[in-house]
Structure formats: structure tokens, C-alpha cells
Amino acid sequence: MVLSLTYRRPSYVASSRDSMSGDEKQKSINESITSGSSGQSHGIPDALSFDRIINGGTCPPCTTRDFMNYLKYIEYDAENLQFYLWYKDYCKRFDALSETEKALSPEWTAAQAEAEATAGQGVRRKKVSPDVAAVLEGTDFADGSAKPFDTEKRDPFNDPSRTPSSDDKREMMSSDYGSSFGDDNTLTGSTPYSKKADEAFEEAGMKWKPFTTQPFRQEITRIITIYIAEHTPRQLNLSDRERTAVLHALQNTTHPSAFRNVVNTVEWSLRKQSHPNFIRWTICNGNRPRVVFARGLGVFGIVGGFLVDLLITLSHAGRGWRVIALPLWFIGIATLIAAWKGMCVVLHGMHHRHLRPWELFRDDDEMVDDKSGFSSDTLVSTNSNSYEDEPWIAKYKKRFIIRKIFDREIWIEEPALRQIQDTIFIQAVLASFILSCIFVGIFCAVPHGNLY
Structure with a gap:
């Protein structure tokens, strides 16, 4: 059985730096998902849709591995798919955490993301209610929720005299990605991942350190030094505004929602450009x-x-x-x-x-x-x-x-x-x-x- 005789293979989509906002990209992604599930879309049948390829529902030469090879050897843009696959896996592992562990990394809302993107640089201080201020009076937290992390000296989680908890030890040993970190804690030469991440935060105008007891904090630090910071091995094609916004979010939480805008940009590029070109090439x-x-x-x-x-x-x-x-x-x-x-x-x-x-x-x-x-x-x-x-x-x-x-x-x-x-x-x-x-x-x- 064949397709309609009026069928046309997907047109080639040239690479471009799109100026669409995050909401517009998300709307475009949703429309792509809807159109892809209701019939043939732009010369791509449902059986070869982006989601089926990513979810392993296709056979060679249209598998995820084939898609990755195309992006690496033909389009020279494999980092988008690599980051997207990591993010999907990270979301599953984060959802599997206990509620206690999840509470350490609250969701980064769309309103917070927009506020940080608009602010550009610096960390927004939150107003503290009078009752909370009275309780915190005389402590390191008396000046507000963001103040204690302005310097390493005032970070209670970096206190050398503090005995590591079981959560800290589990985070350092991290069974999920232990083999990825191991003894090799360097990105290039002897530069540690944490130092590279600190440099990325400083370039974005952020001086205080992130929470160290949040789940997967070490893994997030590694991701920053691979995909987010500038001059990294697999640097994503992000604007300065997008990079600054995601670094602000990752300082506050390791919740997957911190990557919302980055994922929208990456997924939009994969769905609207790389996927049609891959099918055309295949x-x-x-x-x-x-x-x-x-x-x-x-x-x-x-x-x-x-x-x-x-x-x-x-x-x-x-x-x-x-x-x-x-x-x-x-x-x-x-x-x-x-x-x-x-x-x-x-x-x-x-x-x-x-x-x-x-x-x-x-x-x-x-x-x-x-x-x-x-x-x-x-x-x-x-x-x-x-x-x-x-x-x-x-x-x-x-x-x-x-x-x-x-x-x-x-x-x-x-x-x-x-x-x-x-x-x-x-x-x-x-x-x-x-x-x-x-x-x-x-x-x-x-x-x-x-x-x-």
C-alpha cells in the first residue's frame, strides 16, 4: 500500500536563529504534536513522527540512534538531541524521588522564569513577613531568604564543621550517575566541574552558591559545564538571556522546571528543523x-x-x-x-x-x-x-x-x-x-x- 500520489517529501528546513518567545515555541510544539497525531504532517506520516522516533517506536534506519548519527555527522547539531534525551530521563528520575527529597527542590514556575529573564542579572530578593522576620532575628537568615547565600561564608550548607547527612553522602555517591562522575571530576585538565559552573554563574552576574543539599545537585553542575555554560563541549545554541535565566533558575532549584525555556528552545529546533530534515535525508x-x-x-x-x-x-x-x-x-x-x-x-x-x-x-x-x-x-x-x-x-x-x-x-x-x-x-x-x-x-x- 502506498501513500497519496500527491505526496511530497518534507522540504529542507534551513537552520536559523528564531526570535519566537518561549510561549510561542511551546504553542508551536503543541500544534506540532496535535497535527502529527491527526494525520500526515508536512510529508511525514504518523509512523515516523518525532515522538515515535524518540520513544523507540521505529525500526532502522529511523531509530533514535540513526537520528543521533544524522545530527552528529550531517547536521552537526547532536547536542540538542543529547540534551533532550537527558532531560526526559532526568524528569523520570526526579519524579521517582520521595516527597521529602522533592521538597528540597521546589518547582520553578513560569512566572519566576519570566521575572528572572526580565531582570537580566542579579537575584531577586523576596519580601519577608514580619512574623518570619521576628523568628529569624539575630540569625544569618535575618536579612531575607536570598541574603544568606550572598557569600560562601554565610552559607550554612558550606560550613566545614557541619557533619554530612545521609542525603549529602547519597548525593556525592549518586548511584544514578556514579559511573559518570567517579574519580574523574574534571572537564578539561584539572578544572573541576564545580569551578566551571561557578565561572558560568559569575559570568551571569551571580555570586552566591546554589543549595548543596538538593537532589541531583552534582549532576546539574555537570550538565551546566557540558551544555549551558559558554565554551563547553556540547554548548547549546542559547541566547544570553536564555542562558542567564536558566542559570538563575538552577541556582534556586534542581527541579526539571528550571530547564523549561531551554527545553522549549531545544525541542522546537528538533521538531521543526532537525526531524523533517532527517526524514528527508533518510x-x-x-x-x-x-x-x-x-x-x-x-x-x-x-x-x-x-x-x-x-x-x-x-x-x-x-x-x-x-x-x-x-x-x-x-x-x-x-x-x-x-x-x-x-x-x-x-x-x-x-x-x-x-x-x-x-x-x-x-x-x-x-x-x-x-x-x-x-x-x-x-x-x-x-x-x-x-x-x-x-x-x-x-x-x-x-x-x-x-x-x-x-x-x-x-x-x-x-x-x-x-x-x-x-x-x-x-x-x-x-x-x-x-x-x-x-x-x-x-x-x-x-x-x-x-x-x-
Whole structure:
């Protein structure tokens, strides 16, 4: 079964720095989710929707891992998906905490986020009621809720004489991400994560330290040094206002809501730009040398049909002989149309695709493991997304062009993708048949040349 014959594959979406507000992006995301669940959206069927790919409801070559590889090797924007997957996992782990632990990190409301973004810099002081002021009189907390954290000296949670509680020990040992921190507490050289995070806070105009007893505080510090702060290994494409606002929020709480605006920006980019481009790219079943080769064959077939009809027309042969060029016209036009959309009709006939360059030099066992989800270590790794030193690059460059054209093939497992390719193939065949009949009809209408 194929899609509608009026189907059009997703258009390419150019990268841009959008000026939409957080609320506008959230509204756009909600509209995208609604439209994606009610029918085909912008050339992407429901079976290949963003949510199905992220939730593991698709088969190769449309899995989350394939999406990640596309963003890393083709679009150079893998940090968005890496952060988004980490955030989804973090929300699940935070929700699994006890109510007592959750109370240490209250929700960061939309009103607070907007106020901090508007303020730009500095920490807003909260008014203290007279009753509370009377109770706190003579203590470090007498000047307000934010005042005690203006300096390290006045932070009761940083008191060296304070005995660590069981919560503190659990946070430092953190079974969830223990393997990610371990003994390696440095981002580059000997610079600790906490120091890098402090530098990020200082650049945003914040001098006081965050609460140290909140759940996952060490993990949040690591995330700041990987995705949020400037000049980090996987720095997100955030505006100064967005970066300052999220740092303000993370000083106050480790609740997932502190990332609200950042997640909106990342998810909007993934849904509106990266996902359509990924589906468009995945529809291509051949590598670039194979597609160029297919286009050349299409042009050769068209030129061959033209020459055959021209020679017959210039001769004494009857008009009926001019139909003999129809197969050449038909094959050439169909091949060219399919190749123009990134498809090789030969590969499509077997529902095969070429292995990607980064897939060619891996063992079969590695490819099976590659279909699985992402580990915590991968998503909070301090490694950048640069791949220039990966060994497959040099190996692939050494391959001869003929070998690239006839590279290894693999069966396409995703039914929805095969359905899209079947539709494009039928469109190419129908268009080719119509155009071939028109061209042959034109030659049949031309009088005899009688030149030989």
C-alpha cells in the first residue's frame, strides 16, 4: 500500500536563529504534536513522527540512534538531541524521588522564569513577613531568604564543621550517575566541574552558591559545564538571556522546571528543523556517488531515446518504428526523477539501502548494539561531538569511487519508510510514462526526413 500520489517529501528546513518567545515555541510544539497525531504532517506520516522516533517506536534506519548519527555527522547539531534525551530521563528520575527529597527542590514556575529573564542579572530578593522576620532575628537568615547565600561564608550548607547527612553522602555517591562522575571530576585538565559552573554563574552576574543539599545537585553542575555554560563541549545554541535565566533558575532549584525555556528552545529546533530534515535525508537509499551515478544513467537513457527517435525520423523508416525508443525514454526519465529525490531504483527494487560511511567499518555486533538506547554516561559525557579523528573517515576517503557506488547494502526494516519510497517510485514511473508518450508522440508527428 502506498501513500497519496500527491505526496511530497518534507522540504529542507534551513537552520536559523528564531526570535519566537518561549510561549510561542511551546504553542508551536503543541500544534506540532496535535497535527502529527491527526494525520500526515508536512510529508511525514504518523509512523515516523518525532515522538515515535524518540520513544523507540521505529525500526532502522529511523531509530533514535540513526537520528543521533544524522545530527552528529550531517547536521552537526547532536547536542540538542543529547540534551533532550537527558532531560526526559532526568524528569523520570526526579519524579521517582520521595516527597521529602522533592521538597528540597521546589518547582520553578513560569512566572519566576519570566521575572528572572526580565531582570537580566542579579537575584531577586523576596519580601519577608514580619512574623518570619521576628523568628529569624539575630540569625544569618535575618536579612531575607536570598541574603544568606550572598557569600560562601554565610552559607550554612558550606560550613566545614557541619557533619554530612545521609542525603549529602547519597548525593556525592549518586548511584544514578556514579559511573559518570567517579574519580574523574574534571572537564578539561584539572578544572573541576564545580569551578566551571561557578565561572558560568559569575559570568551571569551571580555570586552566591546554589543549595548543596538538593537532589541531583552534582549532576546539574555537570550538565551546566557540558551544555549551558559558554565554551563547553556540547554548548547549546542559547541566547544570553536564555542562558542567564536558566542559570538563575538552577541556582534556586534542581527541579526539571528550571530547564523549561531551554527545553522549549531545544525541542522546537528538533521538531521543526532537525526531524523533517532527517526524514528527508533518510528517504535517500543510496550514498551520493550512487545517486550521481543513477542520475547519469537517467540522462544517458533520455539522450539515447532522443538519438534513436531522431535517427529513425530522419530515415525512410515508417512512423511506427519511432515507438521503439519508448523504453529508453521511460527508463531514463523514471531513473532521473527517482535519483533527483535521492533514490536509486535498483536498490529500491530490493528495498535495500547503502550503509552509511560510519556504519561500513563496524562489526555486525556493534550495529545490533547501536539500535539500543543511550546510556547515562553517553548523554553526560564531556566529549565533544567532533568526529574528525574517527578512523572511518580516513578509511572511507581511500575507497575507490567504483567501490563507493557499489557499497554494501542492507535491508530497510522500517515499513513506513518503504511505503514512502514506494510512493515516490510510483510517482516517478507514472510521470515517466506520461512524458515518454508525449515525447514519442511528438517525434511520430514529425514528417519523414528521407535522408537515408
